[in-house]
Amino acid sequence: MHKLEQILPSILDQATPSTDVENTPLAEACNSVVAQPQISQINVPPQDNSAMDGFAFNYDQIEENQPVTVSQIIYAGTSPTPLAPNTAARIFTGSEIPAGANTVVMQENCEYDAELKQVIIKKLPAAGDNIRRQGQDIAIGQTVLPQGTRLKPQDIGMLASIGIDKIPTIKKPTVAIFSTGDELVEPGQALAPGKIYNSNRFLLATYLNALGCNTVDLGIAKDTLEDTVNILEKASQYDCIITSGGVSVGEADFVKQAVEHLGKLDVWKLAIKPGKPLAFGNINDTPFFGLPGNPVAVFVTFLLVVKPFLQKTLGNNTPLTTRKFQAKFTVKRPGIRQHYMRVKINAENQLESFPNQSSGILSSVSWADGLAIIPIDTTVQEGDWLDVILLNDSVF
Numbered sequence: 001m002h003k004l005e006q007i008l009p010s011i012l013d014q015a016t017p018s019t020d021v022e023n024t025p026l027a028e029a030c031n032s033v034v035a036q037p038q039i040s041q042i043n044v045p046p047q048d049n050s051a052m053d054g055f056a057f058n059y060d061q062i063e064e065n066q067p068v069t070v071s072q073i074i075y076a077g078t079s080p081t082p083l084a085p086n087t088a089a090r091i092f093t094g095s096e097i098p099a100g101a102n103t104v105v106m107q108e109n110c111e112y113d114a115e116l117k118q119v120i121i122k123k124l125p126a127a128g129d130n131i132r133r134q135g136q137d138i139a140i141g142q143t144v145l146p147q148g149t150r151l152k153p154q155d156i157g158m159l160a161s162i163g164i165d166k167i168p169t170i171k172k173p174t175v176a177i178f179s180t181g182d183e184l185v186e187p188g189q190a191l192a193p194g195k196i197y198n199s200n201r202f203l204l205a206t207y208l209n210a211l212g213c214n215t216v217d218l219g220i221a222k223d224t225l226e227d228t229v230n231i232l233e234k235a236s237q238y239d240c241i242i243t244s245g246g247v248s249v250g251e252a253d254f255v256k257q258a259v260e261h262l263g264k265l266d267v268w269k270l271a272i273k274p275g276k277p278l279a280f281g282n283i284n285d286t287p288f289f290g291l292p293g294n295p296v297a298v299f300v301t302f303l304l305v306v307k308p309f310l311q312k313t314l315g316n317n318t319p320l321t322t323r324k325f326q327a328k329f330t331v332k333r334p335g336i337r338q339h340y341m342r343v344k345i346n347a348e349n350q351l352e353s354f355p356n357q358s359s360g361i362l363s364s365v366s367w368a369d370g371l372a373i374i375p376i377d378t379t380v381q382e383g384d385w386l387d388v389i390l391l392n393d394s395v396f
Contacts, residue, residue, distance in 0.1 A: 001271040003376075004304060004338065011267065011280055011305060014287060015312035020171035026159055029151050031212040032169035033314040038145040040162045043135035048097040050074075051130045055110055055119050056101035057088040059127040070117045074098065088119055097131055104130035138162060150212060150316045170212075170314050176235035177204050178218035180228065180246035180255060181293065186220075199362060200244035200291075200298050207302055207395070208242075211310055221246070228258040236262070236284040239313075242306060245293030247277045255290050259283060271376065273337040274359030275301040294359035300340050300371065303394060320394055322373065322387040329353045331380035338376050342368035343388065351386060365391075 021035040050056065055070070062068055071087035074080045076094040083089055083100035090112070091097075091104060109123040138144060144158060145151075151169075159167060184198040185191055198220065205215045216238055221231045228246065235241040246255035256279060259265055263283035270278045274297035279290030289306050291298045304320070311317055328350040331339075342364040343351040351372055354364040370388040374380060 001269045001276065001337070002267060003271050007267055007270070008305065008308070012309060012312055014266075014282075015309045017315050018170050018173065018313050021168050022171045023166045024169045026156055026165050026167060029167050029169060030153060030156055031210055032151050032167075032172065033212055033316045034145050034147055034149045034151065035168040035170050035315075037143050037147050038159065038164070038167065040138045040140060040142050040144055042138075042162055043140050044138040044161050045132055045134060045136070048134050049132050050091045050093055050095050050097060050104045051132050052104065052106050053092050054104050054106045054130065055088040055112075055121070056083065056091045056097055056104050057121075058083065058085070058101055059103040059124075061086045062088065062121060062124070064121055064124045067118045067120055070112070070119050072098070088121075090119075102131070103127055106130065148315045148317070150314070150318070170316075172212055172214045173239035173310065173313055174214040174216055175208050175240045175242055175310070176216045176218055176238040177201055177208070177242045177244075178221055178231055178235065179244045179293075180221045180223065180253075182223045184220050184245075199295050200293070203295060203298060204242055204244065204291075204302065207307075208310075210395070211307065212314060212316075213310060223254065225254045225257060228254040229261060232258050232262055232283055232288075236286045238286065240310065241283065241286055241288045242291060242302075243289070244291045244298050247279045247290040247292060255279065259288055259290065263288065270301070270305075271337045272300070272304070273335060273339045275304070275340075276337060278305065280305070292359070295362040296342075296365055297359040299362075299365050303371075303389070304340075320389060322389055324385045325349065325351045325372075325388050326382075327351045327353075327372070327380050327384050327386050328382055329380065330382060331374055331378070334377045334379050335374065336376060339374040340371040340389070341374055343370055343372045345369045351388065 024032055069087045070090050071084045073090040074095040076092050080096055080098035083098040089098055105121050105125050111120040179198055179201050183195055185195045187197050208215045218231050221228045243255055246253045259281055263281055265279055265281035267280040269276055275292055277292045278301045281288050291301050342354040346352050370390045372386045372388050
């Protein structure tokens with residue numbers, strides 16, 4: 001068995017960063033990877049504007065509790081005229097500050113007579129208050145997103161705020177996925193005796209979409225060498241192949257044999273738990289990942305191995321990070337594989353472990369906040385500090 005930290009660099013060495021760029025409409029760009037630095041051509045906001053509904057005035061010309069003429073009303077989206085000396089302007093949130101004004105007072109601190117067109121400021125703010133300055137959010141020439149950024153919803157909103165409607169992104173790789181196993185049934189179908197629902201392809205497809213990949217779902221391969229070979233050949237026309245199941249050593253596990261018939265295997269078995277039966281190689285120069293059949297093992301091996309590989313092809317080399325927490329459990333028997341234990345962070349900021357750490361218990365991943373890393377030949381006592389991969393930070 002290979003130790004993950006020893007074999008992962010050689011796997012990543014075979015990931016070739018894509019140089020293909022496509023111009024993606026902004027509304028479709030979430031999870032895509034930015035191909036070129038994004039530089040703003042405008043200021044945001046484009047002019048000084050009001051942070052609230054109130055009155056704009058020149059601080060040096062107005063006194064508290066004295067009537068002031070309201071010389072204009074400025075609505076959002078309109079262009080004001082310069083402010084007449086010793087007057088105020090009725091102004092609304094987001095409206096442009098007129099030349100000659102340098103402060104805004106909130107309407108709650110004023111008495112306004114619309115008929116007389118007068119306002120009395122009962123409480124003066126500090127000079128310059130309640131004005132959003134031109135470019136205080138984004139300035140002309142500012143790099144708002146570096147190359148290699150994987151776009152989040154908030155990034156999409158920011159790009160829209162500087163007028164971008166299309167963005168150059170790394171062309172999404174197309175990943176072919178399929179499962180193996182005569183016992184698998186699609187969700188929505190009746191579950192006959194001896195059958196189980198196929199969850200792995202749905203897990204993989206969702207994860208790939210979140211990473212910014214296109215997915216081709218080739219379904220379920222029958223437990224025969226012929227069918228496994230045929231689907232692998234079809235899958236090899238795409239940018240990457242991911243299978244789940246069939247990579248163990250059972251009599252009905254044909255993936256290893258089929259891959260060696262069509263291409264080559266570089267990795268077979270990792271010293272991790274869950275996820276030992278992981279395969280990596282290529283078919284017709286297409287990278288191949290053979291993930292285990294148990295769903296938690298699929299989740300863990302994708303997170304640890306497949307995700308960084310695909311990120312590198314996309315030019316988005318975001319490292320997998322960990323944080324330290326104290327254990328509120330014990331591990332009395334040291335393992336021969338590095339264990340990624342499903343844990344939850346309790347109200348005292350300590351780790352509690354899921355009671356069943358089997359690789360088939362997918363509900364443990366939905367329950368968990370993270371994966372606590374238990375190194376090889378290591379026991380754990382309550383209070384020990386452990387490195388934890390936080391799932392909310394790491395999955396998406």
